[in-house]
Each structure stands twice: as structure tokens, then as C-alpha cells.
Amino acid sequence: MMKEHTRVKMTQMNYDTARPAAENPLKVEDISLRDGHQSLFATRGRTEDMIPVAERMDEIGFWAVEVWGGATFDTMHRFLGEDPWQRLRTLKRYFKNTPFSMLLRGQNLVGYRNYADDVAKLFVKKTVDNGLEIFRTFDALNDYRNFETVVPVIKECGAHFQGCICYTLTEPRLGGEVYNLDYYIKKAKELEDMGADSICVKDMAGLMAPYDAFALVSALKEHVKPLIHLHSHFTSGMSAMTHLKAVEAGVDIIDTCLTPYAYRTSHAALEPLVMTLLGTSRDTGFDIKALADINEILEKEVMPKYKHLLDDTKVSLIDINVLLHQTPGGMLSNLVNQLREMDSLDKIDQVYKELPRVRKELGQVPLVTPTSQIVGTQTVNNVLFDTKEERYKMVSGQVKDLCYGLYGKTSVPIDKEVQKKALKGYPRGEEPISCRPAQVLEPELEKARAEIGDLAADDEDLLLYALFPVTGKKYLKQKYGREQVPDSLKPITLEDVKKQDALIKKAKAGELVEKPAFEKTENTRVFTVFVEGEAFEVGVEEQGGSPVITHAGPAGASPSVPPQPASGARELKSASPAAPAQPADLSPDVKPAPAPAAADTKGTPIKAPMPGMVIKYEKKVGDTVDEGETIVVIEAMKMENALPAPVAGVVAAIHFDTGDSVAKDDVLAVISPA
Numbered sequence: 280m281m282k283e284h285t286r287v288k289m290t291q292m293n294y295d296t297a298r299p300a301a302e303n304p305l306k307v308e309d310i311s312l313r314d315g316h317q318s319l320f321a322t323r324g325r326t327e328d329m330i331p332v333a334e335r336m337d338e339i340g341f342w343a344v345e346v347w348g349g350a351t352f353d354t355m356h357r358f359l360g361e362d363p364w365q366r367l368r369t370l371k372r373y374f375k376n377t378p379f380s381m382l383l384r385g386q387n388l389v390g391y392r393n394y395a396d397d398v399a400k401l402f403v404k405k406t407v408d409n410g411l412e413i414f415r416t417f418d419a420l421n422d423y424r425n426f427e428t429v430v431p432v433i434k435e436c437g438a439h440f441q442g443c444i445c446y447t448l449t450e451p452r453l454g455g456e457v458y459n460l461d462y463y464i465k466k467a468k469e470l471e472d473m474g475a476d477s478i479c480v481k482d483m484a485g486l487m488a489p490y491d492a493f494a495l496v497s498a499l500k501e502h503v504k505p506l507i508h509l510h511s512h513f514t515s516g517m518s519a520m521t522h523l524k525a526v527e528a529g530v531d532i533i534d535t536c537l538t539p540y541a542y543r544t545s546h547a548a549l550e551p552l553v554m555t556l557l558g559t560s561r562d563t564g565f566d567i568k569a570l571a572d573i574n575e576i577l578e579k580e581v582m583p584k585y586k587h588l589l590d591d592t593k594v595s596l597i598d599i600n601v602l603l604h605q606t607p608g609g610m611l612s613n614l615v616n617q618l619r620e621m622d623s624l625d626k627i628d629q630v631y632k633e634l635p636r637v638r639k640e641l642g643q644v645p646l647v648t649p650t651s652q653i654v655g656t657q658t659v660n661n662v663l664f665d666t667k668e669e670r671y672k673m674v675s676g677q678v679k680d681l682c683y684g685l686y687g688k689t690s691v692p693i694d695k696e697v698q699k700k701a702l703k704g705y706p707r708g709e710e711p712i713s714c715r716p717a718q719v720l721e722p723e724l725e726k727a728r729a730e731i732g733d734l735a736a737d738d739e740d741l742l743l744y745a746l747f748p749v750t751g752k753k754y755l756k757q758k759y760g761r762e763q764v765p766d767s768l769k770p771i772t773l774e775d776v777k778k779q780d781a782l783i784k785k786a787k788a789g790e791l792v793e794k795p796a797f798e799k800t801e802n803t804r805v806f807t808v809f810v811e812g813e814a815f816e817v818g819v820e821e822q823g824g825s826p827v828i829t830h831a832g833p834a835g836a837s838p839s840v841p842p843q844p845a846s847g848a849r850e851l852k853s854a855s856p857a858a859p860a861q862p863a864d865l866s867p868d869v870k871p872a873p874a875p876a877a878a879d880t881k882g883t884p885i886k887a888p889m890p891g892m893v894i895k896y897e898k899k900v901g902d903t904v905d906e907g908e909t910i911v912v913i914e915a916m917k918m919e920n921a922l923p924a925p926v927a928g929v930v931a932a933i934h935f936d937t938g939d940s941v942a943k944d945d946v947l948a949v950i951s952p953a
């Protein structure tokens with residue numbers, strides 16, 4: 280139990296004086312700049328918005344700050360036009376005292392699959408070179424053979440190896456045969472034997488109940504020597520209580536976020552914990568006023584730029600569903616988005632029902648990146664594409680890899696039937712492996728070096744490409760000026776935010792009236808076009824030849840006119856006169872690359888079953904293919920789906936390129952009879 284210091288005087292609420300040093304101060308890692316914005320703002324935090332508080336944060340006395348890893352590496356180069364390596368170097372200039380921590384996905388590094396050993400080794404080395412000191416290392420299956428390559432490099436570089444246990448449950452109160460107290464003690468001992476400098480229990484879905492935390496931390500403190508660190512998300516609403524019970528049980532380090540980055544699917548805030556422990560034997564010693572100053576800067580100068588990313592569809596701050604079906608918040612929003620893109624949001628209840636079943640069949644895996652995406656996406660695939668007669672009709676490439684053993688060993692064996700079906704025709708073989716996964720992976724670095732050539736100026740560039748070949752290459756072209764940085768990647772300023780707010784205020788007050796600057800005729804067809812989620816109204820005039828765009832403006836600015844189903848009306852996307860008449864479509868979504876006219880090629884089309892990005896075509900025009908052979912691989916929700924030829928024949932047309940975005944039902948290729 281914690282002891283209270285009776286000497287603390289707070290008559291004038293002066294927290295800085297008369298505060299004796301605690302006997303065993305709780306260590307705190309701040310994770311606002313990684314997990315905080317990853318959990319609340321889709322990892323969109325920009326380096327420039329971390330700088331205003333960096334020096335002040337450095338003075339608080341954190342055990343560490345988490346600034347890198349997890350989804351940051353992917354998101355930065357893909358959506359922010361930022362070099363992830365540069366963030367480390369930049370922040371290092373401001374954090375002179377506090378060590379940097381990152382979330383390393385074991386052999387998955389910062390990606391979604393196991394990379395070859397040569398890539399993993401170079402990645403860890405370059406990460407240390409760029410200023411990283413603490414590697415929080417986890418494996419989604421808690422299969423520590425996936426640590427065997429990175430840990431020796433972490434140690435050789437003189438960095439701190441924090442071994443992680445992903446926390447999950449099969450039954451409440453740590454019950455059941457799989458994820459019980461014995462399991463966690465066994466895992467902690469494995470980590471200790473690997474030389475862990477500290478051990479983190481990673482409760483990514485906020486499932487850990489306060490009294491379970493007490494039991495778990497007490498047991499770990501009893502059985503292993505390394506420092507015990509708790510990472511417990513707020514999602515279900517328990518984590519502040521869980522933190523306190525863990526502190527009472529003697530936990531050494533706790534993860535929290537600064538208030539503006541806290542709660543919801545993120546973590547409980549630091550400041551209430553500081554006040555809770557004030558004057559006790561576990562007092563953090565942190566200056567509450569200094570924390571309040573940081574919060575004010577974040578609230579005024581930073582948060583306005585991000586609040587539009589906050590999920591404000593719900594009033595509740597917590598999600599008790601996670602306790603019922605273990606779907607973490609981040610995964611839930613992914614599932615909802617995925618269903619929405621497929622116009623199937625009504626199937627969400629079916630997804631909830633199917634999810635525990637898929638999880639069990641795939642080896643009762645913990646749900647954390649990448650297994651949360653693998654299980655979640657496969658569940659959606661099952662709900663959307665399965666028939667009464669056949670389950671697992673569309674198996675993602677990653678599920679096949681999991682069934683093969685490429686992610687490691689699952690806690691319980693994968694369902695034999697599912698495994699057999701998934702591995703039918705699997706290129707590496709139909710018999711699953713049981714060795715350390717990376718043992719079957721060929722070295723990847725030299726191949727990547729040859730492919731990327733002089734576009735990679737250094738090893739950091741090379742690694743970016745090796746980890747993310749499609750988006751990484753795109754980013755490198757932007758970085759070195761070979762391609763323009765799209766406006767959508769550029770930061771918004773506080774000025775932009777003010778202008779937007781003023782516009783919204785005007786609109787709400789009914790003062791925003793714009794007269795349509797065009798005359799509609801009987802030939803005018805009006806479309807609502809969505810650009811980046813914003814609706815624009817576009818009028819198209821039929822004048823015998825090609826359609827002529829007569830006007831374009833924000834939707835809602837003029838009274839809506841029903842589309843004219845005029846004869847010969849053409850779809851906006853395909854202006855080719857040869858295109859057949861289409862029924863008037865109210866909302867052609869023009870966000871993805873426009874599909875080329877597909878109708879001039881006769882044959883059987885292969886359509887995108889879901890919106891996504893083309894990863895690669897396995898075949899080229901003119902190739903003869905058998906029925907069932909993979910023609911194209913598309914990525915949707917980070918999972919790869921191989922699309923087979925529906926019939927035998929010859930590839931007559933290919934309509935997209937690697938890296939192109941495609942909408943549902945876009946024709947990706949056409950197979951004509953041989």
C-alpha cells in the first residue's frame with residue numbers, strides 16, 4: 280500500500296513547496312506524441328505541432344517520451360508528406376534530457392508483415408543512429424521468436440530493450456485456459472530470459488480491470504526482476520482505476536497522455552494521476568503548473584488544427600462494447616469505415632457476431648496491429664462475400680500468411696479446415712511451417728536497393744522503400760522533387776481553421792447564400808461530386824458531342840435539380856462517345872483515379888470487389904491465364920486481396936497501374952476468350 284506523507288501542507292494550494300521527495304516515485308512515460316494522436320487523430324500529428332511544447336515537456340521529468348513507431352512511420356510519409364526519420368532528428372534538438380521510446384512491432388518493425396532479417400537489423404541500427412533509446416518491442420502473437428533478430432541489435436547498440444506482452448482475454452477476470460495469470464507470468468519470464476531491461480504489459484483495447492491489474496502486477500513483481508511498465512488504453516473507461524491499482528501493487532512505470540491527447544480510445548490523463556499521488560510514497564514529483572502551461576499551448580495553438588479528426592459521432596467518451604466483444608476502438612472505426620465504403624453499414628451487427636468466431640478459428644490471437652486488421656478485414660470479407668454453402672470465400676493474403684505460420688505460432692492451433700482452405704495453392708506451400716517465421720524469408724535489402732536505385736540517398740530512404748514499396752517510392756519522389764507534393768498532404772494553419780470556423784458560423788446563421796451563376800436548361804444534368812468528402816454540385820450540359828461542364832460549386836448553394844434522364848446521357852467518368860448510355864447517377868464519386876473507358880474491350884471484366892489501391896498486376900495484356908489464376912492484387916484496409924481470373928482466356932485489357940486508387944466495381948482488367 281502507498282504511504283501518505285503527513286507533512287504536505289496545501290493551505291494556499293501551493294503545490295511546489297513543502298512537498299517531500301517520494302520514497303518510490305512512480306515513473307511516467309508520456310505517449311501523447313505517438314499513441315495519443317494515433318488513438319484520437321488517426322496518427323495525423325505533425326512534427327511542427329510537437330515543437331511548441333517539446334522543450335517544456337523535456338523539463339517535466341518523464342522517464343521517457345514515446346515519439347515514434349506504431350503507425351507514425353506509415354502515416355507520416357503516406358498522408359503528411361513528412362520523412363519519419365527527420366522527426367526523430369528534429370525532436371531530438373528539443374528533448375535534451377528525456378529518452379525517446381518507440382513502439383516496435385517485433386519482426387514487423389513498423390509495418391504489417393514480418394520483414395527479412397537483413398531489413399530488421401538495419402532498421403534497428405538506423406533508428407538508434409537517429410536518436411532512439413528505448414525499444415518497446417511487441418509481437419501480435421506474443422511469439423518471441425519474432426524478437427530473436429532485433430533484440431541482439433538493440434543490445435549491441437546500447438539501447439534499452441523493453442519486452443512487451445500483449446494483453447488479451449478469453450474470459451473475464453483472467454479466467455479460462457488461454458490468457459490467465461499463468462500465461463502472463465510465463466511470458467514475462469521468457470522476456471526476462473531474453474534480457475529485457477523492462478517488461479511492458481500492453482493493454483491495447485483497455486480490457487484490464489483494476490483488480491486484475493493488482494493481481495497481475497503483484498504476480499509479475501514477485502516472479503521477475505525487470506521494471507514493470509503498464510500501458511492500458513482508456514477505451515472501456517477503466518484505465519484510471521486500473522492505473523491506481525497497478526500503482527498500489529508496485530508497478531514501476533505507467534503510460535499516460537497529456538490531457539488534450541487523453542481519454543476516449545487514448546489513455547487516461549497524466550494530470551489527475553499526478554494530483555492523486557501527490558504527497559504519497561509514489562508521488563511523481565511533477566510540477567502541475569508546468570503541465571497546465573503545456574496544456575494551454577496545446578489547446579490554443581495545436582488542437583484546433585486536429586479537432587476535425589476527432590470522432591464526434593458519439594456523445595459518450597467510453598465504449599463499453601469493447602468489454603463485450605473485444606473490438607478495440609481503432610479497429611471498430613476501421614470496420615465501420617470499411618462497411619461504409621461498401622455501402623453495407625447495415626451489416627455491422629453481423630460483423631460483431633462473426634468476429635469472435637473468426638478470431639477463434641484463426642488461433643484466438645490477441646487483437647493488435649497487425650492481427651486486429653487481419654481478423655477484422657477477414658470478418659468483413661466473410662460477412663460480405665460468404666454464401667450459405669461456403670465460408671471464407673475471399674481469404675486475404677495476410678490470413679493465408681497467418682495460416683502458413685508466417686506471423687508465428689498462435690496461442691491455440693488454427694482451425695484445420697480454415698487452414699487447409701486458406702493454404703490451397705499458397706505459393707510457399709500448402710504445409711504450414713513451425714520454425715521462426717523470418718527463417719523462411721529471403722534477404723530483401725539488396726533487391727530493394729537495386730529497385731529503388733539513386734532515388735534512395737541513404738539507408739534511411741532505402742528502409743522507407745523496403746518497408747513500404749508503393750507509398751515509400753511515391754514519397755521519395757516527392758521528397759526529391761521528382762513529383763509534386765499534392766495539396767492534400769500539406770498542413771493547415773490556424774488561419775485556415777479560423778476561416779473555416781467563420782464560414783461554418785455564417786452557414787449556421789443562414790447568412791451564407793450563393794446564387795447559382797448558371798442557367799439550367801432541359802439538357803442540364805446535375806451531379807453531386809464528392810472531393811475529399813466534400814460535396815460539390817456540377818452541372819453538365821448535353822450538346823450533341825462531348826458533355827460540357829457548365830458550372831461547378833459547393834453543393835447546396837443552389838436548389839437541387841433532379842437529374843434529367845435525357846437520351847444519350849453519359850456518365851461523367853467516361854466522356855468517350857463510344858460509351859453506352861448509363862442510367863443517370865446522382866453521385867459519381869470522382870475521388871479515385873478515373874477509370875478508363877472499359878466497355879470497348881469485349882470479355883469478362885474483373886471488378887474491384889471493394890475500394891482500395893492496386894498493389895500489383897500479376898499478369899500483363901496478352902498473357903494466357905487459367906481460371907482461378909491471380910490477375911491483380913488490391914490492398915484494402917491494409918490487407919491484400921488477390922483477385923483471380925473468373926474464366927480462362929487472354930488478358931485483353933488492364934486499366935490501372937500500381938499505386939492507383941480504385942472504387943468498388945471499377946473494372947481492373949478484362950479477360951477475353953482465348
Ligand code: CO
Nearest residue numbers: 314483510512
Ligand atoms: Co497503445
